[in-house]
Amino acid sequence: MLYEIKLHILSPVHIGCNECYTPTEFVIDVDKSIMIHFDLWQFIKTLNDKEWKEFENISEKDTVACLVQLYRFYSKVKEKVKGRIISIPKELAERYREVKQLNDEKEILKKFNEFEIPRTFFNPYTQTPIIPGSSLKGSLRTGYLDKTLAESPDKENLIKNADPRNPEQLEAKILEGQMSTDPFRLLKISDLEPEGQVKTKVIYQINVNKLKDNIRSTLSIPIEVIPEGSIFKGTVKLDSLIENSDIKKPFDFKSLLTKVHAHYAEIFNREVDLRKNKGFRRPLIEQFKNELKIKYFLIRIGKHSGAEAVTIESVRKIKIRTAKGSIWDKTPTTIWLASQNKKPANLSQAIPFGWVMLEVVNADTL
């Protein structure tokens, strides 16, 4: 059976791809708080002889200071720079202005690290973001495992024997299969591409203690995200089970999504409770409410989904670092939020990462 799906992005999503924006390929327009990401080869073609000479001189230097000179040069010719526009926090734009004034090498290196901005997964030809099928499939699998274990008649035994060093064994027991007999091999999820134009943006990822009032500002790092309001589309194919197959525990798409929704809705509701104390923003799900669990299913994907979203509730063991070493606990003590400010006075503009509403377009076939 083939299903068309859409992902409605409810809060910022970052899918890691091990790549950062390199300082040679962007310029920041401080006044507009935007980053222009350009193709270096196309840019070079636009330079006149004098500019080319200057660019060449900077490129041939082997000092740290040449990084600042490059920034100054880019800013000088920024009218010529054509590329993809990415909105950035005002504070980061200001930091760029400061970096351009620096002369001290140590200081330059330190400040430069702030512009190591991790990119969200993208198509290298079009530079547009992609949500890989692997990310979505992993999230669906976690939700399904969590609720299947919760309903298992052998629950107590499975929980007692769960080994954190061998999580695959627990998964195999819950699914009653492994590798060729794993029911998830019947589920084929495509990579998802943007519907219409999706403009990524840069925000700060801030780490907030759930209990205390402080914000750990040392852990406020910029990151590129897919913003809320974006929509991605793709397909899901669920192969039918062959009679006499060794896959013992197949599922249909509706029951998979129902369990997945139940897993993530619990975490969502806990965040709503936490919000009452911390005051951060809540992803808006009202427009989907009438057809929730019928056509729309809540999930969470990508970086900073939080340890609770990516683990099985009854066996969860989270390593928590304390002043005296580390301890194991059921729930993490901090939460990561997406924020426009590096160290906001309050969290009213900040929002948790990774919330997505999965829509089954042809839900009548579920």
Added chain:
Amino acid sequence: MKLKEIKAIKGKIIIKTGLHIGSGNMEMQIGGTDNPVIKHPFTQEPYIPGSSLKGKIRSLLEYYYGIVQEAAKSEDFKNSGGLATPKMLKNADGEIKNHIKNILKVFGAGAGETDENLIIEIGPTRVSFSDCRLNEDFKKQAEQNHWSYIEVKSENRINRITGTAKDPRFIERVPAGTVFDFEVYFKVLDDEDEKLFEDYLLKGLKLLELDSLGGSGSRGYGKIEFQFDDEALKNKFNSLKLWG
């Protein structure tokens, strides 16, 4: 049995999601990934081997015509690998037998087959897939834009007890948007072969569009689209119904 015609299907394969057809690692390269895609040894450009297309299409047709389902009923065939085989043909009957015979006609019975009667009955393999090279217009566009034909996807696995990432790996893919040329030839040896062309080859191509090519198809990779040069064939392909 006489060669009446060789039908040629020509067109483009558009990569819709990153494609990984693995090559195995012949030698260790510094900075190389553990999972490279197959590349032409001289040009280092990725290509789609005809064998990958042929194998996947054959496998999908075996599912589509119920041959896999039939094989699963017997322990002997369940673990035998290739399904639409001369061995299974001898043991099958009715409609399934017919489908197996037709798949053997279109895709071949294997070079090791020694049963002369069967070889005569089936005749030469009808279909021949060429390796698919990068489309020239796409190459020009890629060169102008300084595009690499390869992206590297980093992946990991989540330990669902501790919430930590493990088993990091880097996999090469041919990015979505890449265009390859493809050519498939089909020998028409008797009147019935016209039907085989539509029911086995064209339907096979259609099934592949709905599934995926290469590795990791269950987690996003390898969605493709065929674009045919011939307008009449394009219309025929678009109006083909697989079910109902």
